[in-house]
Amino acid sequence: MLALYLEELTKTYKLGFKRTPIKAVDSLYLSVPEGSTFGLLGPNGAGKTTTIKAILNLIKIDRGRIRIFGEDHYNYQVRGKIGFLPEQPYFNLSLNALQTLNFYGQLFRMNQSEIRKRSFHLLEEVGLEETSHLPLSKYSKGMLQRLGLALALLNNPSLLILDEPTSGLDPVGQVEIRNLLLKLKKEGKTILLSSHLLTEVEKLCDQIAIIHKGKLVLSGLTEELLREREKVKIHFKSPNKKLPASIKKLAAKTSQDGAVFTVETPSSKTNDLVRELIKQRCQIISIKPGGSLEEIFIETVAGYGN
Numbered sequence: 418m419l420a421l422y423l424e425e426l427t428k429t430y431k432l433g434f435k436r437t438p439i440k441a442v443d444s445l446y447l448s449v450p451e452g453s454t455f456g457l458l459g460p461n462g463a464g465k466t467t468t469i470k471a472i473l474n475l476i477k478i479d480r481g482r483i484r485i486f487g488e489d490h491y492n493y494q495v496r497g498k499i500g501f502l503p504e505q506p507y508f509n510l511s512l513n514a515l516q517t518l519n520f521y522g523q524l525f526r527m528n529q530s531e532i533r534k535r536s537f538h539l540l541e542e543v544g545l546e547e548t549s550h551l552p553l554s555k556y557s558k559g560m561l562q563r564l565g566l567a568l569a570l571l572n573n574p575s576l577l578i579l580d581e582p583t584s585g586l587d588p589v590g591q592v593e594i595r596n597l598l599l600k601l602k603k604e605g606k607t608i609l610l611s612s613h614l615l616t617e618v619e620k621l622c623d624q625i626a627i628i629h630k631g632k633l634v635l636s637g638l639t640e641e642l643l644r645e646r647e648k649v650k651i652h653f654k655s656p657n658k659k660l661p662a663s664i665k666k667l668a669a670k671t672s673q674d675g676a677v678f679t680v681e682t683p684s685s686k687t688n689d690l691v692r693e694l695i696k697q698r699c700q701i702i703s704i705k706p707g708g709s710l711e712e713i714f715i716e717t718v719a720g721y722g723n
């Protein structure tokens with residue numbers, strides 16, 4: 418079953434006095450299977466947050482359809498299955514974490530004992546149990562982000578939508594949140610997240626979609642996309658400081674930085690290339706795997722211009 422299905426989603430903002438139209442999301446189709454961890458990627462202004470706001474029915478869409486667990490997204494009950502962490506969560510800084518969770522728990526019409534039990538559990542999960550009585554004005558950005566995640570989980574949602582969940586977190590905090598999300602995935606939750614941290618997405622998301630100027634430009638299983646583009650990068654020095662023609666012929670891409678040459682090749686050609694480098698008496702400096710999600714992202718987005 419699909420946790421989320423977007424069909425021809427289109428949203429135009431009208432800007433300024435002249436009401437100049439800006440197409441933030443343009444005929445976007447997306448399918449997020451139940452149980453998957455789905456990365457919504459794209460450069461700044463690509464339309465990720467607008468797409469998320471549309472799913473949550475926070476903005477009026479021009480055209481298209483949004484289905485959540487097979488139901489129309491206007492359906493009030495189906496929205497109760499979603500947990501949401503906004504890009505810039507807003508908090509009342511005079512409250513502490515427990516009071517904040519209590520406030521939102523009441524909005525979800527949970528009873529007091531349920532709120533207390535769930536709050537303690539969630540604060541422990543996100544590593545805030547020892548600071549739960551501190552006013553939020555004393556919290557760091559990372560701590561607020563973790564509280565935001567606890568709030569998103571308060572109603573035990575089946576679909577978790579996170580707009581840049583690790584922004585503002587230090588590397589340790591990022592790993593902690595990633596591990597927590599992996600645990601939630603194991604529990605069967607579907608996670609849709611937008612992020613600019615591509616190594617993070619690579620480790621966490623089993624599917625990705627890249628959008629650019631509101632349009633879908635690439636989507637698929639992360640593993641497959643990486644495998645299709647699997648390659649190696651070889652750095653070497655040449656005895657006469659020139660790139661041998663036979664190497665150039667074998668490589669998909671070549672570059673030079675001073676005396677050091679870099680060649681890229683699909684993994685299948687690594688042996689041929691190494692053999693030729695040795696034959697040409699080149700000094701191999703390093704052989705590194707290429708084809709990261711970061712490279713896929715940059716190549717894809719660059720291919721569509723600015």
Ligand SMILES: Nc1ncnc2c1ncn2[C@@H]1O[C@H](COP(=O)(O)OP(=O)(O)OP(=O)(O)O)[C@@H](O)[C@H]1O
Binds near residue numbers: 439461462467
């Ligand atoms: N309320 C608004 N009024 C007018 N234009 C808007 C509004 N919100 C977003 N936009 C425009 O819509 C486009 C998409 O913005 P959006 O915030 O969805 O991008 P994003 O992919 O989330 O970017 P980022 O990575 O910077 O968070 C941008 O051109 C943005 O300027």
Ligand SMILES: [Mg+2]
Binds near residue numbers: 465466467504580
């Ligand atoms: Mg955004």
